[in-house]
Amino acid sequence: ETGVxxxxxxxxxxxxQQVTLRxxxxxxxxxxxxxxxxxxxxxxxIFQYYREEENGRGNFPPRFSGLQFPNYxxxxxVNALELDDSALYxxxxxxxxxxxxxxxxxxxxxxxx
Amino acid sequence: LAKxxxxxxxxxxxxxxxxxxxxxxxxxTNDYITWYQQFPSQGPRFIxxxxxTKVTNEVASLFxxxxxxxxxxxxxxxxxxxxxxxxxxxxxxxxxxxxxxTRLQVFP
Numbered sequence: 001e002t003g004v005x006x007x008x009x010x011x012x013x014x015x016x017q018q019v020t021l022r023x024x025x026x027x028x029x030x031x032x033x034x035x036x037x038x039x040x041x042x043x044x045x046i047f048q049y050y051r052e053e054e055n056g057r058g059n060f061p062p063r064f065s066g067l068q069f070p071n072y073x074x075x076x077x078v079n080a081l082e083l084d085d086s087a088l089y090x091x092x093x094x095x096x097x098x099x100x101x102x103x104x105x106x107x108x109x110x111x112x113x
Numbered sequence: 114l115a116k117x118x119x120x121x122x123x124x125x126x127x128x129x130x131x132x133x134x135x136x137x138x139x140x141x142t143n144d145y146i147t148w149y150q151q152f153p154s155q156g157p158r159f160i161x162x163x164x165x166t167k168v169t170n171e172v173a174s175l176f177x178x179x180x181x182x183x184x185x186x187x188x189x190x191x192x193x194x195x196x197x198x199x200x201x202x203x204x205x206x207x208x209x210x211x212x213x214x215t216r217l218q219v220f221p
Contacts, residue, residue: 004156033208042200042211043157056208090156092209102209104156 002027004093004105012111013081021076021108023091031055032074033102034066035090043090049074078110086112117201122216131188133215135201138182146177146184149200151214157200161186191219 005024013019025032031050035043045058049068063079072093078085088109092102118136125131137146145164149157161168163175163184174187188195198214 035209035211040213042213043209045208045210048208058208088154092156101159101162104158106154107156109154 004091004103006089006091006105006108008108009106010109010111012113014113015081015083017081017112018077018079019081019110021078021089021091021110023074023076023093023105025072025074025091025093026103029093029095029103030072031094031096032068032072033092033094034074034076035092036060036085037088037090037107038084039087046076081112083112086110117203117212119199119201119212119215121213122218124218124220125191126220127192128190131191131195131217131219133186133188133199133201133217134183135186135203136183137201137203140181140203144204146175146181147202147209148173148175148186149202149209149211151198151200157211160199188217191217193219193221195219 004026007022033048034046037043046060047057048055052068065077068074088107090104090107092104094102145162147162148160150160151157161170161173161175163177165177168175176185196219198216200211200214202209
């Protein structure tokens with residue numbers, strides 16, 4: 001059984017650029033959630049996708065958007081990057097929407113210069 | 114959403130039992146209590162979840178009093194590899210709300 005994988009591992013961008021982060025969920029999982037973790041802080045919920053539809057969103061602006069594909073892999077897109085977007089971006093998958101343990105990937109470290 | 118309060122940091126020695134208490138005074142009737150562990154540069158890992166009384170699995174125990182306004186994560190006989198940040202979460206089990214967690218340092 002393959003766990004949650006994320007790519008790339010690290011990424012450096014400049015202000016104003018756009019970035020796409022990718023996540024492959026654990027086999028059989030149909031729900032994917034994305035989190036942003038700033039240095040020294042706990043992860044903050046960005047949004048969740050369930051069977052290719054957005055199923056809840058945290059307090060993040062519209063320039064944070066996502067997709068979930070038929071194979072349940074997912075993308076997080078961030079437009080017009082700001083310095084404060086520098087963080088570890090975590091993807092987590094679960095078997096169903098609620099009541100199940102979430103399995104996190106190792107994250108993508110994004111640095112915005 | 115119920116807010117949680119837990120110690121910022123704790124120190125322990127190998128072989129000791131560690132108890133981390135979390136306060137959640139505004140917990141709702143339907144809320145579960147969940148604990149996650151996170152090592153540096155890794156994603157959080159689920160440890161244990163409970164609703165009331167006591168839950169035990171192969172790595173930890175979770176004690177929840179009758180009023181459910183607090184909970185205690187108990188790690189028996191910690192080792193150096195248990196050095197990590199431990200998060201107490203209350204509420205949705207899917208749209209997780211993390212606080213700043215408790216940084217546990219285990220010394221030899």
